[in-house]
Amino acid sequence: MDAITDLGWQGWLSLGLVALSFALFLRSRLAPDVITSGALTVLLVTGVLTPVEALAGFANPGMLTVAVLYIVVSGLKETGAVGWIGQTLLGHPKGETNARLRLMLPVAGLSAFLNNTAVVAIFIPAVTDWAKRHQLSLSGLLMPLSFASIVGGTCTLIGTSTNLVVNGLYSSQSGGLSFGLFELAWIGLPLMLVTLVFILVSARWLLPNRVAASTRFEDVRRYTTEMLVSTDSPLAGKSIEAAGLRQLPGLFLVEIERDGQIMPAVSPQVLLASGDRLVFAGMLDSVVELHRIRGLVPATNQVYKLGGPRQERCFVEAVLSNKCPLVGVSVREGHFRGYYNAVILALSRNGERVQRKIGDIVLEPGDTLLLETRPDFVLQQRNSKDFLVVSQFGDEHPLHHERAPIAIAIVATMVGLVAFELLSMLEAALLAAGAMILTRCTPDRVARREPDWQVLIVIATSFGIGAALEKTGAAALLAGSLIELAGGIPWLALGLLFVAAAVLTALATNNVAAVLLFPVALDSARLMDVSVIPFLVTLMVGASASFATPIGYQTNLMVFNVGGYRFSDFIRIGVPLTILVGAVTVTLVPMIWSF
Template sequence: MAPSHLTITTLGWEGWLSLGLVAGCFLLFARTRIAPDIVTSGAMTVLLVTGVLTPTEALAGFANPGMITVAVLYVVVTGLTETGAVGWIGQSLLGRPRTETAARLRLMLPVAALSAFLNNTPVVAVFIPAVQDWARRHRLALSRLLIPLSYASIAGGTCTLIGTSTNLIVDGLYTQRTGAEGLALFELAWIGLPVVVVVLLFVLLAGPRLLPARTAAASTFEDVRRYTTEMLVAADSPLHGKSIEAAGLRQLPGLFLVEIERDGQIMPAVSSQEVLRAGDRLIFAGIVDSVIDLHRIRGLVPATTQVFKLGGPRQDRCFVEAVLSNRCPLIGRSVREGRFRARYNAVIIALSRQGERVQRKIGDIELAPGDTLLLETRPEFVLQQRNSRDFLVVSQLGDTHPPNHARAPVAVAIVMAMVLSVATGLLSMLEAALLAAGAMVLTRCTAGRVARRAPDWQVLVVIATSFAIGAALEKTGAAALVAGSLIGLAQGQPWMSLGLVFATTALLTALATNNVAALLVFPIALDAARLMAVSPLPFVITLMVAASASFATPVGYQTNLMVYNVGGYRFGDFLRIGIPLTLLVGMLTVLLAPLIWPFRPV
């Protein structure tokens, strides 16, 4: 039965307000399109203004090491994206799936394995850009991959003591409160591996029906700009000796390899099995996004040498679209004759003319009014030419720019050093992430301006303000009241108590965070085992799994929040697939935990 002090009458207005705000937040998440950071920030503000929380308590989440670690990891990941190392991850670990189900399996297996030995937050942070690139190349719906990515990392974290911070926290409480010897590093694998299998099977079998297929609004419209561009297989290119299909050049959406020029000979209608050689000149026609993607592929360089005559490193440049006016002095002259680079300090890397392919090399094309040029240049070009009479329109394409492939090995080495320092216990996750972020900037794997814009502030604000909501639930006794009342329903039955421990912890994890839920339920679970005179170990194990099994909401676990915006998800997307998965994992845990760690009398 529940401890006697947990009665309904002990909850003051502060507790009811906290519970009401939690319910209101979930209602707004589920039924409106209000951004999650606005909702949770509003709840935190109410708790602060009404005096439920002090300013220190309300703002403590913004100084939380976990939140700061996530912010710093965004900077670390820019080192991988800016150098093109993300493409290495996609090629080496993810490969080329034949079906969408095979893609989820290829993604979830390595993520679950890595998350068993690493904190799952950096694993997800590194994989998100790799999966974005991978999905685009293989024409996969990103929204049908990112939830499986988060779920695989959560499941993998249940396999070892170091897989998630929650396991370490609960194990520390267990040894402190009972004096018993702590769990061995791989002891949790007895329950963690079955959890991984269940999560993998459920997502693979139910995913096609339950995962959402979100597409960007712009993707429903055909891009009428068909650019012509030329790329060269570099002398030291890793693509030398690979077929066109194996090199991934048949997989970029909206892009067509028109022909290959080799030793002065033109090869039209190129087969996907044609083997590339160093020095091959590849002529492509396609949409702007895929043309830019070509410049991110290691081993391909622009066919024009003009790119390498521009001042400054390539990663400091950007891609710009410009439409020629009829007043441009270069109209009627070829790109080469007009000395475009010398005049504008920009290089034409692709050209579009009324949506049709121009049947000439870019350097030989005579420029005409209305031609749309894709330029590689420096950011100052936009400011200098925006009001020029030479161009009708000048616009920078987001923050895209050519990657610095030469720094890719350095970026990978920095991430590996970060991972090893944490895995061996040399540094904490925050310390290792801070050093790795600094190393990325110092080695020029990422630029300072890119690093400053890297963090997803919406995700970080939701994480920080969620700590305030969890603190209010704990401070007012609302969380303890809910937990104690549910445990009391078991009426002294160990199996039923175990099920309620899981249900209570999973519920609180969905409302607050996994660590807060574990801290709140631990003393109640320990008291339940003591009153029934059984071993507390199955309760401790169940608590660890339940605190990590946060599949049902995006706000209950950091990795869910990290994929929430990127995948374009809605709150209900997590409920639809997460609730049945949480129930399955709960039943499995309650069934196996007492069999592996028996309810022996104490």
């Protein structure tokens, strides 16, 4: 009671703002960064926090490491390294259970070393295509994809932003002490095993069978495009089926031209050879993805005559008007590239493919073109009478596959420097990000926009709110209540901390839960005179155990619409999984890191 009386208006204001923030997370359409920024502003203007205290989160090493790692991962994405690894590892599944195992193992492994949000972003299109090719339920794969990435991230310090954030706070409080890069594997690996087994065993009863959002809107336009198997292509010598070119979703291999001979109705067992010209027909999304496959290059040499590296170009969709001066002449005769500084990669006419080589096609009004060009083409031609519609195809652009080994080497070096304690995580990440840009694995324009500023602002502002809880004594009050509820038993207090973290992350986000409960974990250990390490590890796992709702973790939100899920789908499988992870965590953590 004395603690409650001594809390003061500053403590009650801090607690009230935390409660209000979580209520807004749950029931408001306001963005999380707006909510936490608003709460921090109130604490600043009321004098609860000084400007230095309020803004300290923006200089926290954990938050900065998360920001820099976005750039490191962009190098892997821009070179196609992670996408290529994922496609290679998925292979040919033998049923739904085998497909889930083939998916979750590499995703969990990659998420231990890469930001799990980036891993899921890369795997979603790959899994979507994979499911279509092998007649698999997409809703039976995407939720395991997200869960595997979450639990994989608990295995290392850099696997998830939650671990980095808590470690950054711990280092600040302890004067430089820090968790080792692989120290969390002692609890992460058992949790990974338990999670994978649980999903594989229970999927038949707990995973839904939904109609994905992507299947409701089929692109009726059919494009014609031509690709060459490059001289150093890893696809050379592989059968069409083994190369993954037979069952591309909405895209069909029409024919192969080899040494002047045409092979129509191609068998899936035909072996590809360097120099083969492949003619495809299909949907725009798949045509664009085709141009991002390692070992295939556009059949036209015009793309190599455009200015600047391919990585700095983009894909643009344009519809010809009847005013276009090139209407009525073939693509080759009209010198389309020289006229517009753009190359036609694919063409659709009245929603159907044109059965001629692209260079021989005579252009007509209404033809829809997929172009490879520079980003300024859209601004230059948007109001041109030559085109009815001009629009950039998302943020898609050709990849720099030949630099993939460099990107992988940079990440491996970063991990090695941290593992052998030669550099801190932030220092190694900064060097890796700089190396990605200097080696042109990622263009600087891409590197600038890669960080997810909403996530970073939520993390940084939450540091300030957590500092207010600590400064006003509100965190000590909560810790005292936690200990009283646990009867002073450290093991029980650990379990209650996990429950609090899991509930808060389900209602808000993992980083907010971790930051706000950090001072509670710290004070709980101090008041019971035990080691803080078990409490911090439990906090890391609890804040990452975002299985029960789609709003608690970014990867869940990413698969929510694509998989056609409902909110209740996550509750059905996520709640028992959270309970299982909590039981394993609270049992093992004190055995590994004693009180």
